[in-house]
Amino acid sequence: MTKPVEVIASLSGAIKRYGALTALDGLDLMLHRGELLALLGPNGAGKSTAISLLLGLVRADAGQVELFGRDPQQIDARRRIGVMLQSASLPATLRVSELLRLTMSYYPTPRSLEETAQLAGVADLLPRRYAALSGGQQRRVQFALAICGRPELLFLDEPTVGMDIDARQTLWVAIRRLVAEGCAVVLTTHYLEEAEALAQRVVVLGKGRVLSDGSVDALRSRVAMTRIRCISDLDAMALMQWPHVAHAEREGTHLHIHSDVPEKVLRRLLDADPALSELEVRRAGLAEAFTALTREDAAEREVA
Amino acid sequence: MSTIAIEAMPSAGAMSLRRLFGAYLAEARSECLRYLRAPGFLLPVMLFPTMFYLLFGIVIHQNAQGDAARYLLASYGVFGVMSPGLFGFGVSLAMERENGLLTLKRALPMPPGAYLLGKMVMAMLASGVIAVLLLAMAIGLAHLPLDVAQAVCFLATSMLGVLPFCALGMLVGTLVKGQGAPAIINIIYLPMSFLSGLWIPLPLLPSALQQIAPIWPSAHLQALALRALGMGHAAVGSNVAVLLVFGVVCFMLAVRRLRRLG
Structure with missing residues (x-):
């Protein structure tokens, strides 16, 4: 009880x-x-x-x-x-x-x-x-x-x-x-x-x-998003076409990728670029969840 | 997880009378202390009436005898007493409505009215000090013959007479927020002082101004101050009534606005 x-x-x-x-x-x-x-x-x-x-x-x-x-x-x-x-x-x-x-x-x-x-x-x-x-x-x-x-x-x-x-x-x-x-x-x-x-x-x-x-x-x-950060020559635009990649962008030598199934994306990423280095994988924190939540809300309201 | 609503317990949050009284006392004490330590408030409020009285009441009218000297003390006394009421109450309320102190006090369990009562005590204390300073100058420098009863009456009139001006200041404080308040208060304070004959005796002012003088509360307080100093034998009941009604009306309007706006 x-x-x-x-x-x-x-x-x-x-x-x-x-x-x-x-x-x-x-x-x-x-x-x-x-x-x-x-x-x-x-x-x-x-x-x-x-x-x-x-x-x-x-x-x-x-x-x-x-x-x-x-x-x-x-x-x-x-x-x-x-x-x-x-x-x-x-x-x-x-x-x-x-x-x-x-x-x-x-x-x-x-x-x-x-x-x-x-x-x-x-x-x-x-x-x-x-x-x-x-x-x-x-x-x-x-x-x-x-x-x-x-x-x-x-x-x-x-x-x-x-x-x-x-x-x-x-x-x-x-x-x-x-x-x-x-x-x-x-x-x-x-x-x-x-x-x-x-x-x-x-x-x-x-x-x-x-x-x-x-x-x-x-x-x-609520935000099943994970951030991947690494140094790689891969093209961010091409990565955006991969399954389970929600977002990808380049910042100098670094790539930033958002994914809901990071394990699959990581496997493919490591295969695609054997020279990939400085890999970081991080669960979304409260900040990301909060941003996503309030953005969702704003978007819903615009549609409605 | 099930939830139950809490019952309003009669005992929780109750306060003993002694502690309640202590809270009122603490509020008044803090209010007095903070202004006594603020020269920006204290100096103008104390210096203006004493300087004015010294220059215009004593130096210029050196040969003023008997009634003239009494009249000047009453006038500058009223002029001095208005300022802690108007400024102490009006300006501080306007400031504290803006800077969040009043909001915090309303959120805290401060007993009702303690805030206003504290400011009232402070204004009464300040006007008492002004009255004592002026009395000392009148007796010491202008050699005004005053008996103890007259001096005590003048002091009491000053300390109670500040209250309708507290109410007026409070009303202004609820209408204006923050930095604008001193200007508005001066626009009320200075013309009202002039129009009710505090600077130039009423009989010397144009007759139109003499006729409208009774609409100014300061004119009624001056009549009371004159009476306290032993001048005139007119009944003071109507003056007291006007000040009382004026004060109560301003206070009620101010309280209504405070309740609605905060």
Whole structure:
């Protein structure tokens, strides 16, 4: 028997229009306790609108929005969440510790200042004024504000934009730790490797609807494409005529081939050019799957 | 995988009264601290009325006696009090609507009204400081005879009188976003100060301007300030009522716009 999973937030049939633009077109989305969900999609897909609805910042034109079984505009529901928005300029003249204490005051049972600072990696920044911090440090402080209330559900909108690689890794570690403690996380990001590294579940949005919903592997397998890269004199145009070659192009001395059955193409390739060298074969990553998925969607719409 | 919907637990997310009160207090404290540390806000708000009063109220009218000196203190007091209301509220709200801080605060479980209450406390504190500075100059430099009750009344009038201008500033802050706000606020602040006789006493202005003066809230606050300083015996009920209605109407309109637009 599988354990029932608790739904802590949901959108059902959510529609939101801004004038003539339909941002959400009947979106259904459920968030479960303790899961890390990555919300992906090209610009204008409706990610920010979906988050805004769940945070109670905007009201849906139609459909249901629930946060912990309540209307997100009820403060009791929001006392159980943490938020890090894409762009927020915090009061420049306040110290980091003052910002943290203020945000902690909004919550019934916040973490201690030390615990928050340690978890978010801002312990050394506490006495400093917000304006004196670098962009990456400011993002870390915003993350600290998001987690200080001991949330059960954490919204992170593009959290690692402007962070260097070290800071990003530190943040990933903190996010994993929170998830291990049972905190659910909704993450929107442009960095697909971030979703790949963190997410248990990936939802791809396009034009205000769910294009795909499943594990990272499930999403990747939707694109059964493998990339082959090698140095060879073979003619790219001729290769395009081969069976199972979806795409082939030359880039300097290198050939790039996309194939759905790489084994057959490789056998023929090695026979055709015994001098072939520097062979690389790589499964499509999330990036390719994502591109293919959103392109498919656009093409379908054009046909329809 | 089966799913169950979560029940709304009455206990989860509830907050003790003590912590709730603490949240309001923390918000007000942060709001005051951040502006006290911002010379770009504090200096113009403090310097303009004190400089104006020093030059036009004390230096030029050196021989002003009794009522004239009181009149000048009341005028420049009102002029000074309007600015933390209009700028502190209007400009900061316009900025914070643009830079995302208000959005973040609305997404966070900040108790309702704490944001506005914090700005109100800050504006009242700033206008209190302005009133004390002007009182000190009036007593120390202009040798204005004031008793303690009058000084306290003037201070209280200033601190409460800032509220209708907070509401007006808030309304402007909901209509204009970001950098445009200071210009709009000045277009309201400076002409209104002039037209309600804060720079040149009303009786010296053209009669047409005298007649429309009662439409400016600043004229009513000036009447209250004069009364606080012991001038005139006119009933102040109508002035208080006008300011109250003006403040409430601006506030309601602003709240409606904030609810709809954010």
